[in-house]
Amino acid sequence: MKFAVLRFPGSNCDQDCLRTLRDSFSATAEAVWHKETSLAGYDVIVVPGGFSYGDYLRCGAIARYSPVMTAVIAAAGQGVPVIGICNGFQILCEAGLLPGALVRNQGLHFICKQVHLRLENRDSPFTCCGTTGQILRLPIAHGEGCYFADPETLEQLEDSNRIAFRYCDPSGKINPAANPNGSLHHIAGILNQEGNVLGLMPHPERACEARLGGAEGRLIFDSILTALSATP
Amino acid sequence: MKIRVTVLPKPSVLDPQGVATAEAMKHLGWTNLGRVRIGKVIEIEAPEGPPDQKKLDEICGDLLSNPVVEEYSIDITE
Numbered sequence: 001m002k003f004a005v006l007r008f009p010g011s012n013c014d015q016d017c018l019r020t021l022r023d024s025f026s027a028t029a030e031a032v033w034h035k036e037t038s039l040a041g042y043d044v045i046v047v048p049g050g051f052s053y054g055d056y057l058r059c060g061a062i063a064r065y066s067p068v069m070t071a072v073i074a075a076a077g078q079g080v081p082v083i084g085i086c087n088g089f090q091i092l093c094e095a096g097l098l099p100g101a102l103v104r105n106q107g108l109h110f111i112c113k114q115v116h117l118r119l120e121n122r123d124s125p126f127t128c129c130g131t132t133g134q135i136l137r138l139p140i141a142h143g144e145g146c147y148f149a150d151p152e153t154l155e156q157l158e159d160s161n162r163i164a165f166r167y168c169d170p171s172g173k174i175n176p177a178a179n180p181n182g183s184l185h186h187i188a189g190i191l192n193q194e195g196n197v198l199g200l201m202p203h204p205e206r207a208c209e210a211r212l213g214g215a216e217g218r219l220i221f222d223s224i225l226t227a228l229s230a231t232p
Numbered sequence: 233m234k235i236r237v238t239v240l241p242k243p244s245v246l247d248p249q250g251v252a253t254a255e256a257m258k259h260l261g262w263t264n265l266g267r268v269r270i271g272k273v274i275e276i277e278a279p280e281g282p283p284d285q286k287k288l289d290e291i292c293g294d295l296l297s298n299p300v301v302e303e304y305s306i307d308i309t310e
Contacts, residue, residue, distance in 0.1 A: 061295065062295075093299065093300075099249055101298050101300040101301045103246075104248055104249065105246055105248075107248070108248050108252065146246075148245055148301055150244070150300070182246065182248075200258070215299070
């Protein structure tokens with residue numbers, strides 16, 4: 001089982017993802033430069049966080065046109081799990097693999113802190129080791145993490161149970177005070193229609209070792225590994 | 233020839249920069265202003281003129297703006 005961790009000019013969580021996958025999960029993970037045109041042989045694609053292309057124009061707007069993204073779209077279409085974290089989530093939205101967009105935080109500030117999330121849908125390769133309603137504590141670090149979509153799209157996401165994670169308070173209650181960035185419907189992470197593409201603003205790769213402040217992000221990588229090992 | 237593309241957040245999207253700037257303007261004494269939206273202007277030099285309208289709209293709608301949250305207008309000068 002092999003992970004591809006994409007690397008764009010300005011990615012800065014690629015090393016975190018590689019180290020986490022290798023050191024905390026003993027997985028095979030390789031960095032893939034954004035100029036590559038093939039992702040053949042990779043079982044999972046990670047689009048990491050950072051500031052691809054310096055966030056010029058809009059977050060993820062230019063990365064979406066990198067050659068590797070054609071291969072990502074093709075792989076996603078074939079059912080390969082794709083996870084976009086933070087800037088990776090923004091890139092997947094820009095690329096049309098996920099609906100909606102991420103805009104400036106409501107409070108205008110860059111926010112770097114621990115938040116709580118409620119797992120809303122365990123029926124995905126990214127969440128199958130969890131339970132619906134489970135609360136995770138993960139770090140966020142973003143300036144443009146306010147999820148926006150038109151009312152019809154939000155209704156579709158709700159109706160098809162594609163909201164994977166919502167911001168909540170430590171007890172799991174969803175309320176405006178626990179929403180760090182003004183995201184509509186308190187959305188922290190969503191799935192595509194087929195369930196094999198996840199985008200989320202929090203950083204699970206930064207929360208996989210207790211000595212680094214928390215290990216609750218392990219659930220996402222454990223789920224991917226479990227789901228893939230169950231696939232014939 | 234210059235092509236100026238103005239990109240603004242859609243009115244349906246909360247623009248916290250616009251709201252904050254409107255508040256500042258009110259503090260400066262302009263109290264009866266309406267909505268303020270903050271966007272960006274992209275100036276493109278086109279010595280041989282713009283591409284056809286379809287290509288221009290494609291570039292403006294796919295790259296220069298994100299139609300989920302933004303709208304654009306095109307102004308061709310000189």
